Amino acid sequence: MMSSRDEAKLVSQIRREMRELVLGRQDPEEFFCRSVSVLGHQGAQEQLLDLIEPLVFEHAEVHTRLITIFLDYFATQAHSPVKKIEEEELELALALSLQEMRGSEWVASQPPSHAQPHDGSYAQQAAGGVRVSQREVLSHGNKASVMCDTDLAGDGRVSRESTKQRADTQSGSLCEAGPCSCSDEGVRVDLNSNISDNPKSSRRRRQRKKNQLAMTQSPSSPRPALLWFRRDLRLIDNPALIGSLEVGGPVIPVFLWSPDEEEGPGVTVAMGGASKYWLHHALLCLNQSLEKLGSHLVTVKVERSSLESLQSLAAETGASTVLATALYEPWLNQRDELVFSSLERQGIKCQLYHSYCLRHPSSVSTEGVGLRGIGSVSHFMSCCQRSPDSGLGTPLDAPSCLPVPTTWPQGCALSQLGLARMPHRKDGTVVDWAANIRSSWDFSEDGAQARLDAFFQDGIYRYEKESCRADAPNTSSLSPYLHYGQISPRWLLWQSRSARCRPPKFQRKLAWRDLAYWQLSLFPDLPWESLRPPYKALRWSSEHTHLKAWQRGRTGYPLVDASMRQLWLTGWMNNYMRHVVASFLIAYLHLPWQEGYRWFQDTLVDADVAIDAMMWQNGGMCGLDHWNFVMHPVSAALTCDPCGAFVRRWCPELADLPDELIHKPWQCPTSLLRRAGVVLGGNYPERIVTDLEERRAQSLQDVAAVRKRFGEYVDRRSGCDLVPLPDRLVKEALGVGMGDLVHSGGRFLLPVITRLEFKHQTHDPDSDARANPYSAVLRGYVSRKRDETVAFLNERDFTASVMNESAQRRDRQERDQRALEGLPRPPAPRGRGRRTPSKDTFSTVPGGVLVPHG
Numbered sequence: 001m002m003s004s005r006d007e008a009k010l011v012s013q014i015r016r017e018m019r020e021l022v023l024g025r026q027d028p029e030e031f032f033c034r035s036v037s038v039l040g041h042q043g044a045q046e047q048l049l050d051l052i053e054p055l056v057f058e059h060a061e062v063h064t065r066l067i068t069i070f071l072d073y074f075a076t077q078a079h080s081p082v083k084k085i086e087e088e089e090l091e092l093a094l095a096l097s098l099q100e101m102r103g104s105e106w107v108a109s110q111p112p113s114h115a116q117p118h119d120g121s122y123a124q125q126a127a128g129g130v131r132v133s134q135r136e137v138l139s140h141g142n143k144a145s146v147m148c149d150t151d152l153a154g155d156g157r158v159s160r161e162s163t164k165q166r167a168d169t170q171s172g173s174l175c176e177a178g179p180c181s182c183s184d185e186g187v188r189v190d191l192n193s194n195i196s197d198n199p200k201s202s203r204r205r206r207q208r209k210k211n212q213l214a215m216t217q218s219p220s221s222p223r224p225a226l227l228w229f230r231r232d233l234r235l236i237d238n239p240a241l242i243g244s245l246e247v248g249g250p251v252i253p254v255f256l257w258s259p260d261e262e263e264g265p266g267v268t269v270a271m272g273g274a275s276k277y278w279l280h281h282a283l284l285c286l287n288q289s290l291e292k293l294g295s296h297l298v299t300v301k302v303e304r305s306s307l308e309s310l311q312s313l314a315a316e317t318g319a320s321t322v323l324a325t326a327l328y329e330p331w332l333n334q335r336d337e338l339v340f341s342s343l344e345r346q347g348i349k350c351q352l353y354h355s356y357c358l359r360h361p362s363s364v365s366t367e368g369v370g371l372r373g374i375g376s377v378s379h380f381m382s383c384c385q386r387s388p389d390s391g392l393g394t395p396l397d398a399p400s401c402l403p404v405p406t407t408w409p410q411g412c413a414l415s416q417l418g419l420a421r422m423p424h425r426k427d428g429t430v431v432d433w434a435a436n437i438r439s440s441w442d443f444s445e446d447g448a449q450a451r452l453d454a455f456f457q458d459g460i461y462r463y464e465k466e467s468c469r470a471d472a473p474n475t476s477s478l479s480p481y482l483h484y485g486q487i488s489p490r491w492l493l494w495q496s497r498s499a500r501c502r503p504p505k506f507q508r509k510l511a512w513r514d515l516a517y518w519q520l521s522l523f524p525d526l527p528w529e530s531l532r533p534p535y536k537a538l539r540w541s542s543e544h545t546h547l548k549a550w551q552r553g554r555t556g557y558p559l560v561d562a563s564m565r566q567l568w569l570t571g572w573m574n575n576y577m578r579h580v581v582a583s584f585l586i587a588y589l590h591l592p593w594q595e596g597y598r599w600f601q602d603t604l605v606d607a608d609v610a611i612d613a614m615m616w617q618n619g620g621m622c623g624l625d626h627w628n629f630v631m632h633p634v635s636a637a638l639t640c641d642p643c644g645a646f647v648r649r650w651c652p653e654l655a656d657l658p659d660e661l662i663h664k665p666w667q668c669p670t671s672l673l674r675r676a677g678v679v680l681g682g683n684y685p686e687r688i689v690t691d692l693e694e695r696r697a698q699s700l701q702d703v704a705a706v707r708k709r710f711g712e713y714v715d716r717r718s719g720c721d722l723v724p725l726p727d728r729l730v731k732e733a734l735g736v737g738m739g740d741l742v743h744s745g746g747r748f749l750l751p752v753i754t755r756l757e758f759k760h761q762t763h764d765p766d767s768d769a770r771a772n773p774y775s776a777v778l779r780g781y782v783s784r785k786r787d788e789t790v791a792f793l794n795e796r797d798f799t800a801s802v803m804n805e806s807a808q809r810r811d812r813q814e815r816d817q818r819a820l821e822g823l824p825r826p827p828a829p830r831g832r833g834r835r836t837p838s839k840d841t842f843s844t845v846p847g848g849v850l851v852p853h854g
C-alpha cells in the first residue's frame with residue numbers, strides 16, 4: 001500500500017506535468033499517458049479528474065479534451081467510473097419513471113400551468129415546473145438535464161439537497177459556504193480554491209466530477225447558448241430564458257456592463273448613481289436565483305464593445321446561439337442590430353425576444369387613428385387598439401433548472417463593474433450614501449412580487465381616487481423592478497386583471513410606459529432637446545443656488561423639500577410629488593427642464609430615459625402633451641398630504657408645527673415657531689422665492705414671447721404649437737412613401753396639444769397674465785374625497801376656491817334645469833372666477849392636418 005507521502009509526491013509530479021501542458025510544451029494525449037504511467041491505471045481512474053479540475057476555468061478547451069481522452073480510454077474498462085456513473089443514471093432514470101407513474105396523479109391534480117399550452121417541449125415543461133419525463137430529457141441528447149431536472153422531492157420543486165449540490169458544483173469556490181452565501185463577489189468564480197486538497201470537499205468534488213462527466217459534450221451534443229441578460233433580470237415570464245432552454249444545450253447566463261453604449265449619443269445620463277446601485281443588487285439577486293437552479297451569472301466588464309465581448313465569450317465557450325430581450329432606446333437598438341448581424345455573419349444564431357413593453361414601439365401605428373391628440377395616452381391607446389395585435393400572450397413560469405455547461409467563462413467579480421461605488425472621506429471612511437436605499441427596498445424578484453401582493457391587498461383599493469397621496473402607500477412602487485425587468489409588464493397586467501379590484505387607471509399606467517418608449521423611438525433626441533422648437537429659445541434662469549436648494553430639499557417649501565429629500569434618501573417619489581417638484585422647478589424657479597431630468601436620472605432608482613424624458617418634456621412645456629396644469633407647492637399639499645404626515649417624516653424639524661400650518665411655516669406666528677423648535681433660516685430654510693404669482697406670470701410671458709418670435713411654429717388657425725414630424729409619422733399619416741418630399745428638404749409640422757393659457761396669452765399678449773381665465777395653477781383636486789381636516793383647511797385658506805366651486809355647482813344645476821325645461825343654455829360666466837370655460841375657441845386640435853413647411 002502506498003504511503004500518503006508517496007501519494008503526495010505523485011500528485012505534485014502530475015501538477016508539474018500539468019504546468020507543462022498549460023504552457024503548451026506538452027499536448028493533452030502526452031499528458032494523459034504520463035499521468036497514467038505515474039499514477040498507475042487505478043490511480044489515474046480515481047484521481048485524474050480531480051487533479052485536472054483546476055483547468056476547467058482558465059483552460060477550458062484543454063480540460064474538455066482531457067475529459068474526452070479519459071472517457072475514451074476508461075469507458076471500455078469494467079468497473080470504470082464512467083460505467084458507474086451510467087449505472088447510477090440508469091437507476092435514477094428508473095426511479096424517476098416509477099415516481100412519475102406514481103406522480104401522474106399529482107401532475108393531473110395540479111392546476112393547469114397557465115403559463116404554457118402543453119406542446120411537449122422540454123423547455124416549456126421545465127418552465128412550467130411540470131415534471132419532465134426522463135425520456136423527453138434524454139431524447140434531447142443532453143445528459144446534463146438528467147441531473148438537472150430531477151424533482152427528487154416529488155412535489156414539483158427541486159430538492160434542497162440536489163440544488164445545493166448543483167450550486168456548489170457549478171460555482172466553484174463561490175459556494176463553499178453554500179449556494180446563497182453570495183457576497184458582492186458572488187458572481188466570480190475563484191480558480192485557486194478548486195486546487196484545494198481539503199478532504200472535506202471530496203464529496204462535493206465527487207459530485208462535481210459526476211456532473212462534469214455527465215455533461216461532457218460529445219461532438220453531437222448541442223453547443224451552449226449565451227443568455228445575454230440586460231434589463232430582464234428575472235426568471236418568471238422571461239421569454240429569452242425559456243427560449244434558451246429550447247435551444248437544447250447548456251445555457252450560460254451573462255451580463256455585460258458597457259456604460260458607454262448605455263449612454264448613447266446625447267446627454268442621457270442613462271445610468272445615474274441610484275439606478276446603478278439598484279442594478280448592482282438586482283444582479284446579485286439574479287445570481288442567487290440562478291444558483292438555485294444550479295447555474296450562475298457570469299458578469300463581464302466590456303473593454304471595447306459588447307460585440308467583442310460576446311465574440312470572445314462565444315469563442316471561449318463554443319456557444320452557437322445568443323439570446324436576449326430587446327431594448328428600445330434607439331441607440332441600444334442600433335447597437336443590438338450591429339451586434340446581432342455581426343454574430344450571425346460568423347455563424348452564431350441570434351434570437352431577440354420582445355417583453356420589455358407590452359407593445360413593441362415599432363408595432364404601434366397611427367394609421368386609421370390620425371395624429372389628433374398625439375402624445376396623450378388616450379391617443380396612444382387608440383393606436384394600440386387599431387394596430388395589428390402583437391400578441392401579448394400568456395406569462396411564462398420560471399424554469400425549475402438550467403442546463404449548465406462543462407466549462408464556464410471566467411467573467412469578473414460583480415464589484416469590478418463599479419456599479420455600487422462609495423466615495424471615501426479624507427480620513428478613509430466610506431460615505432455610504434445608499435444606506436437608506438438599501439433599507440427601503442428588497443432588490444430581488446421576490447421583492448417585486450411581495451410589493452405587488454401588498455399592493456393588491458391594500459393600495460389598489462384606493463388607487464383610482466387616492467393615488468396622489470404622499471402620506472399613504474396607494475401606488476404599487478414597482479417602477480424600479482419594471483425598469484430592470486425584475487417583473488414583466490405582461491405579468492403585471494395579467495395579475496392586475498385577475499385581482500379582486502381592477503382600477504382601469506392602474507392598467508392605463510402601463511400604457512403610459514409604452515407611450516414613453518414609443519415617443520423615444522420616434523424622437524431619439526427626447527432626453528435632451530425640446531420637441532417644440534420655439535421652446536429651445538426660452539429664457540431660463542441660471543441661478544445655481546436655486547438648483548442646489550431644489551436638489552437638496554432646502555427650498556423653504558415643505559412639500560417640495562420633503563419630496564426631494566425622500567428622493568435623495570430612498571431613490572423614489574410618488575408620481576404626484578414628481579409633478580409638484582417638476583412644476584416648482586420650471587414654473588416658479590424658471591430652471592430648465594433638462595436640469596430636473598438629469599437630477600432625476602441620477603437619483604431615482606427607477607430612472608428610465610424614456611419615461612423620465614417624456615415626463616420632463618411635458619412638464620417643461622415642450623413635450624408632445626404638455627401638462628395643462630401647474631402644481632402650486634402649497635395648495636397641492638391639500639390633496640396629497642392633508643395632515644402633514646409626509647412632511648413630518650422627511651422634514652422632522654417641522655414635526656411640531658400644527659397641521660394647518662405645516663405646509664407654510666412662514667405664516668406661523670413667531671411664538672408658535674419657537675414652541676415647535678423651528679428657526680426659519682436656521683434649522684429650516686427661508687423660502688428661496690416668495691413671489692410665486694409674479695414668477696408664474698413671468699413664465700407665461702416668456703412662453704408668449706418665444707411663440708411670437710417663432711410664429712412659424714404656431715398654427716394661426718388653432719393657436720396650437722407646431723412640431724416637426726418624424727418621417728415615420730408622415731408616412732403613416734399620408735399613407736404613401738414620402739421619400740422624395742422629405743429628402744428635398746420639405747418638412748411637415750403638426751399642431752399638437754397646447755395649454756389653453758398659452759393660446760390665450762398669445763392671442764392677447766397685452767393682457768395681464770394673472771387675469772388669464774385659463775390659469776393652469778392647480779389648487780389641489782378640491783373635488784376629491786376629503787377628510788375633515790381638508791375641508792377645514794379649505795374653508796380657512798381657500799375660501800375663494802370653495803366659493804368658486806359653489807358657484808360652479810349652482811351654474812351646473814341651473815343649466816341642467818334649463819335643459820330639462822328645453823330652454824337655451826345660459827351665457828357662459830365671465831371674468832377671473834371662470835376657470836373652466838364651457839366653450840373655448842382654442843381647445844380644438846386640428847387632427848391630421850399637416851402643414852408643409854419650406
Ligand SMILES: Cc1cc2nc3c(=O)[nH]c(=O)nc-3n(C[C@H](O)[C@H](O)[C@H](O)COP(=O)(O)OP(=O)(O)OC[C@H]3O[C@@H](n4cnc5c(N)ncnc54)[C@H](O)[C@@H]3O)c2cc1C
Nearest residue numbers: 475476477478479509512513574575578606607608612615
Ligand atoms: C417628472 C417626472 C419624471 C418621471 N420619471 C420617471 C422615471 O424616470 N422612471 C419611471 O419609471 N417613472 C417616472 N415617472 C412616472 C411615475 O412618476 C412613476 O412611474 C411612478 O411614480 C412610479 O411609482 P409606482 O410604481 O408606484 O407607480 P404606479 O402608479 O403603481 O404605476 C405602475 C407603473 O406604471 C408605470 N407608470 C406610472 N406612471 C407613469 C407615467 N406617468 N409614465 C410612464 N409610466 C408610468 C411605471 O412603470 C409604474 O411603476 C416620472 C414622472 C414625472 C412626473
